[in-house]
Amino acid sequence: MSDPLSLGSYDVAVIGAGVVGCALARAFTLAGARVVVLEKAADVLDGASKGNSAILHTGFDAPEGSLELACIRDGYALYHEVRERLGLPLVRAGAMVLAWSEEEVASLPTLMAQAEANGITDLEPLTGPGARALEPALSAAVRAGFRVPGEHLIDPWSAAHGYLAQALANGAVLLRQAEVLAGRHSGGVWHLATTAGAVSADLVINAAGLWGDEVDRRVTGESWFTIKPRKGQFVVYDKTAAALAGHILLPVPTKITKGIVVCRTAFGNLLVGPTAEEQDDRDHATVERETLQALMRRGEEILPALAEHEVTAVYAGLRPATEEKHYRIRDDLAPGYICVGGIRSTGLSAALGIAAHVLRLAGRDWAAPADPVWPAMPNISVDGQRDWQCAGHGGIVCHCELVTRREIEAALTGPMAAGSLAGLKRRTRVTMGRCQGFYCSAELARISEGRLLQPMLEHD
Amino acid sequence: MTEPEVIVVGAGPAGLSAATELARAGRRVVVLEREAEAGGVPRHCGHSPYGMREFKRVMSGPAYAARLRDTALAAGATIRTGTTVTALLPGGRVEVTSDQGPEMLAAPVVLLAMGVRETSRAARLIGGEKPGGVMNTAALQGLVYLNGQSPFRRPVVLGTELVAFSALLTCRHAGIKPAAMVEPGPRVTAWSAARWLPRLMGVPLYLQSDIAAIRGRSRVEAVVLHTPNGEVEIEADGVIVTGGFRPESALLRTSHLGVDPQGGGPVIDAWGRLADPAYFAAGNLLRGVETAGWCWAEGRRTAHAILSALEGRLPAPGGARLTVAHPALRLAVPQVLGPASDAPHDRLQIRLTRAVKGRLRLTQGDRVLVEARIDALPERRLSLPLPPTLSDAEVRLELEETR
Numbered sequence: 001m002s003d004p005l006s007l008g009s010y011d012v013a014v015i016g017a018g019v020v021g022c023a024l025a026r027a028f029t030l031a032g033a034r035v036v037v038l039e040k041a042a043d044v045l046d047g048a049s050k051g052n053s054a055i056l057h058t059g060f061d062a063p064e065g066s067l068e069l070a071c072i073r074d075g076y077a078l079y080h081e082v083r084e085r086l087g088l089p090l091v092r093a094g095a096m097v098l099a100w101s102e103e104e105v106a107s108l109p110t111l112m113a114q115a116e117a118n119g120i121t122d123l124e125p126l127t128g129p130g131a132r133a134l135e136p137a138l139s140a141a142v143r144a145g146f147r148v149p150g151e152h153l154i155d156p157w158s159a160a161h162g163y164l165a166q167a168l169a170n171g172a173v174l175l176r177q178a179e180v181l182a183g184r185h186s187g188g189v190w191h192l193a194t195t196a197g198a199v200s201a202d203l204v205i206n207a208a209g210l211w212g213d214e215v216d217r218r219v220t221g222e223s224w225f226t227i228k229p230r231k232g233q234f235v236v237y238d239k240t241a242a243a244l245a246g247h248i249l250l251p252v253p254t255k256i257t258k259g260i261v262v263c264r265t266a267f268g269n270l271l272v273g274p275t276a277e278e279q280d281d282r283d284h285a286t287v288e289r290e291t292l293q294a295l296m297r298r299g300e301e302i303l304p305a306l307a308e309h310e311v312t313a314v315y316a317g318l319r320p321a322t323e324e325k326h327y328r329i330r331d332d333l334a335p336g337y338i339c340v341g342g343i344r345s346t347g348l349s350a351a352l353g354i355a356a357h358v359l360r361l362a363g364r365d366w367a368a369p370a371d372p373v374w375p376a377m378p379n380i381s382v383d384g385q386r387d388w389q390c391a392g393h394g395g396i397v398c399h400c401e402l403v404t405r406r407e408i409e410a411a412l413t414g415p416m417a418a419g420s421l422a423g424l425k426r427r428t429r430v431t432m433g434r435c436q437g438f439y440c441s442a443e444l445a446r447i448s449e450g451r452l453l454q455p456m457l458e459h460d
Numbered sequence: 461m462t463e464p465e466v467i468v469v470g471a472g473p474a475g476l477s478a479a480t481e482l483a484r485a486g487r488r489v490v491v492l493e494r495e496a497e498a499g500g501v502p503r504h505c506g507h508s509p510y511g512m513r514e515f516k517r518v519m520s521g522p523a524y525a526a527r528l529r530d531t532a533l534a535a536g537a538t539i540r541t542g543t544t545v546t547a548l549l550p551g552g553r554v555e556v557t558s559d560q561g562p563e564m565l566a567a568p569v570v571l572l573a574m575g576v577r578e579t580s581r582a583a584r585l586i587g588g589e590k591p592g593g594v595m596n597t598a599a600l601q602g603l604v605y606l607n608g609q610s611p612f613r614r615p616v617v618l619g620t621e622l623v624a625f626s627a628l629l630t631c632r633h634a635g636i637k638p639a640a641m642v643e644p645g646p647r648v649t650a651w652s653a654a655r656w657l658p659r660l661m662g663v664p665l666y667l668q669s670d671i672a673a674i675r676g677r678s679r680v681e682a683v684v685l686h687t688p689n690g691e692v693e694i695e696a697d698g699v700i701v702t703g704g705f706r707p708e709s710a711l712l713r714t715s716h717l718g719v720d721p722q723g724g725g726p727v728i729d730a731w732g733r734l735a736d737p738a739y740f741a742a743g744n745l746l747r748g749v750e751t752a753g754w755c756w757a758e759g760r761r762t763a764h765a766i767l768s769a770l771e772g773r774l775p776a777p778g779g780a781r782l783t784v785a786h787p788a789l790r791l792a793v794p795q796v797l798g799p800a801s802d803a804p805h806d807r808l809q810i811r812l813t814r815a816v817k818g819r820l821r822l823t824q825g826d827r828v829l830v831e832a833r834i835d836a837l838p839e840r841r842l843s844l845p846l847p848p849t850l851s852d853a854e855v856r857l858e859l860e861e862t863r
Binding site: 240308 | 495496504546557558559560578580581583585586589590595603606607609610611672673678714721
C-alpha cells in the first residue's frame with residue numbers, strides 16, 4: 001500500500017467489537033476471510049455488551065417465526081457446540097417464569113403455547129407450592145408458573161472474548177481506538193476512514209450497536225432506522241445471596257421488556273434487574289439510588305431473605321433498541337455492505353446465530369482454514385477450576401474474587417490484551433467483588449502502569 | 461516449622477501483637493497474611509501518630525507496621541505473606557492458597573484478625589456513572605504512600621469520620637486539593653477539633669448533604685450534591701468515599717461460623733472465642749473501626765486467653781446471649797456474656813448509627829445489670845462495664861432516648 005496511513009486491505013471489515021461483532025469476526029475468519037475488526041473504544045465490549053443479565057436464552061418467549069427467534073435458537077445450539085473447546089462456562093440453572101397475580105396466571109397458557117411453538121418442548125407447569133418446593137426461598141405470594149429447563153447462565157464477557165480470540169488466533173486483526181468516520185465505495189472496494197487510519201475491505205459489516213444508525217450514515221450516507229437506547233439498571237448482591245435462587249426467576253414478560261429478573265451469575269453472585277428506561281443519550285448510562293432501591297424492594301418481594309444480604313455492585317447498561325422490536329439486519333443498503341442493527345437484549349444468546357445468518361447473507365466463498373486454532377479462555381466462573389487452585393499463580397491480587405497475579409498478567413498480554421481497567425475487570429473480575437477495590441486498587445495500579453491504552457490513573 | 465499451635469489470620473496490629481505474645485510464651489505460631497507484606501492498614505497510612513501506646517513514641521504508619529512485624533518475628537512467630545485463606549473449616553482447619561497452590565493447615569487454635577474495610581460506593585447506592593477516580597481512603601493511601609501515585613487533583617470527600625480527615629492529610633501530602641467535603645449528617649462525625657481541618661485547608665464543608673450523582677464516562681468530571689439549599693454541581697476529578705467501616709468477614713459468612721447480623725463480625729464471648737472453640741477473634745474484625753493501638757492491646761489480651769485455652773484453663777463455652785433492642789444500636793460486642801474475670805473483654809463495646817441522648821441499660825429478666833447516661837455521636841467509642849457474674853438467661857441491651 002502506498003498510503004502511509006493505510007492500515008491494510010481486508011476481505012471483511014467488522015465495525016464494532018461487541019458480542020455480535022466478535023461473533024461475526026469469528027464466523028468470517030473461520031470461513032476463510034481476512035477480517036479486520038474496528039472498535040472505537042480502548043477495549044472491546046465497551047458499549048451495549050458491557051452490561052447485560054448474562055442469560056443464555058432458549059428463545060421461548062421470542063416472537064414466533066421471527067429472525068430473532070431463529071438466531072437465538074441457532075446461537076443457543078452453537079454456544080453448546082463451541083463452548084468446551086473455547087473454555088466457556090455454562091451454569092445449567094434452568095428458569096422459572098412466575099406469575100404473581102391472577103392476571104399473570106391467566107397469561108401463562110399463552111406463553112407456554114408460544115414457547116412450544118418456538119420449539120421448546122420440555123416446559124414443566126408449576127403450581128405456587130410446586131415452585132416453592134423447588135425454590136424454598138421464594139415468597140409465598142407466588143401463584144403459579146412454569147419451568148424452562150434449558151435457560152442457562154453464562155459469563156457475559158468470556159463468550160465474546162472467546163469468539164474474538166479465535167478470530168485473532170486464525171488471522172483476524174483488531175484495531176482499537178479506530179472509530180469509523182466515513183466510507184467510500186469505489187472499484188468494488190470500501191475505503192473506510194477511521195481515527196486510527198484508513199482501511200479498505202470488500203465487505204463492510206456494521207455491528208456498531210448503540211451507534212448502528214450513525215455508522216450507517218457515515219458509511220452509506222443514510223440510515224434506515226433510529227437507535228432508541230433503553231437503559232437497564234442492575235443490583236448485584238453478595239455471593240452469600242446466591243444460595244437463595246438456583247433457577248433464573250423470570251416474571252411474566254410485557255410487550256416492552258422481559259421484566260425484572262432475579263438470578264445467580266456465573267461468578268456466584270445474585271443479580272436483580274434490569275429496568276427498562278428509554279433515553280436519548282447513547283454514551284452515558286447512570287444508576288439512580290431510588291431506582292436501585294426499587295429494584296432491591298422488588299428483589300425482596302420475590303425472595304424475602306434477600307433483605308439480609310449485602311449489595312456488592314450496581315451497574316447500568318444500554319440496549320440498542322430501535323423504533324421497531326425486531327432485529328434490523330439488511331444487505332441491500334449498499335453493495336458489499338451489511339447492517340446488523342437493533343440487536344437488543346438477546347444479542348448475547350443470539351450472537352453466534354446472527355453471525356451464521358450474516359455469513360449466509362454475504363454469500364461469498366473464501367478458502368476456509370482446514371484446521372483452525374481453538375484458543376481456550378481462562379475460566380473465571382464458578383463452572384470449573386480457577387487459577388488460584390493451581391500452583392504457580394504468583395499470589396492473589398484481588399482478594400474478594402480470588403484473582404491471581406498470573407491471571408492479571410495474562411489479561412495484560414497478547415493480541416487481545418486489556419485496554420482499560422474496565423476491560424481488565426471483564427477479563428479477570430479484579431475489583432468486582434465485595435470491597436470494590438478497597439484492598440487491591442494500589443497493587444493493580446502498579447501492575448497495570450504503562451500497559452493500558454486508557455491508563456487506570458491519568459497524569460498530565 | 462512443625463505443626464503450629466496457633467494460626468493467626470491477618471498480620472495487622474491485632475494479629476501481630478497476638479502472635480508476639482503467643483511466641484513469647486513459647487507457642488508455635490504462624491501468621492497468614494494475604495498481602496505481600498505484613499503490617500495491615502497502617503502500612504499505607506503515611507501520617508502520624510502511631511505507636512504511642514505500644515512503643516512509647518510517635519511513629520508513621522509504615523514505620524509502626526514494620527516495627528510490629530519485626531517484633532513478632534523477633535519473638536519467634538512465623539509470618540507467611542502472599543498466603544490467602546480460602547475457607548475456615550470446623551475444628552481449626554483452614555484452606556489456604558499461595559503461589560505454591562492450595563494446601564490445608566490446622567492448629568488447635570485459629571485467631572481471626574482480618575480487620576475492616578470501608579463501605580464501597582456501590583454499597584452506598586451512589587447514583588450517576590461509573591468513571592475511574594472513585595475510591596475508598598485505603599485505595600487512595602495505597603496509591604499515594606505505597607506507589608507514589610496521585611489519582612486526581614480535586615476530589616470530593618464523602619464522610620466525616622476520623623478516616624475522612626486521614627484522607628484530607630493524605631491529599632495534603634500528595635498535593636491534592638479537595639473540592640469539597642460532604643457529610644449526610646447534621647455535624648462532623650469525628651472529634652470536634654477535626655472540623656477545623658477542612659477550613660484550614662480551604663475545603664468547603666457541606667453538612668446534611670449527600671452525593672446525588674457522579675458525572676463522567678472514563679474520568680470523574682463533576683459531582684452533583686443534594687444540599688439543604690438545593691442541588692449543587694461541583695467540578696471535580698475524583699471522589700473519596702470514606703468510612704462506613706465493616707468487618708472483613710467474608711470468610712466467616714461462608715463458613716460454619718457465620719456472623720452477627722447486627723455488627724457483621726463474628727459472634728464472640730468475653731474470651732474472644734467463637735461458637736467453635738477452636739476459633740478466636742480480635743481487632744477491627746469485631747466491630748468496624750478502632751485505632752491501631754486499641755487493636756494491638758486487644759490482640760495482646762486475646763493472646764492471653766488463647767494461652768489459657770491451650771492449657772485447658774478456659775471455662776467451657778456458653779453463657780448468656782445478648783439481644784440488642786434498639787435500631788440506633790449498630791453493634792454490641794461480645795455477644796455472648798458469661799463469667800469473665802480476667803477475660804479480654806470486660807466491657808461491652810457499643811456503636812450507634814446516629815447521634816443519641818438517653819439511657820443505655822443492660823438488663824436480665826427484670827434486673828438492671830448496668831445503666832449509663834449517654835450523649836453520643838455515631839461511630840464514636842462507647843462502652844459499658846460487664847458484670848463479673850451472670851446467669852445464662854438472655855441479656856438485653858436497651859436504649860431509652862430523651863429529647
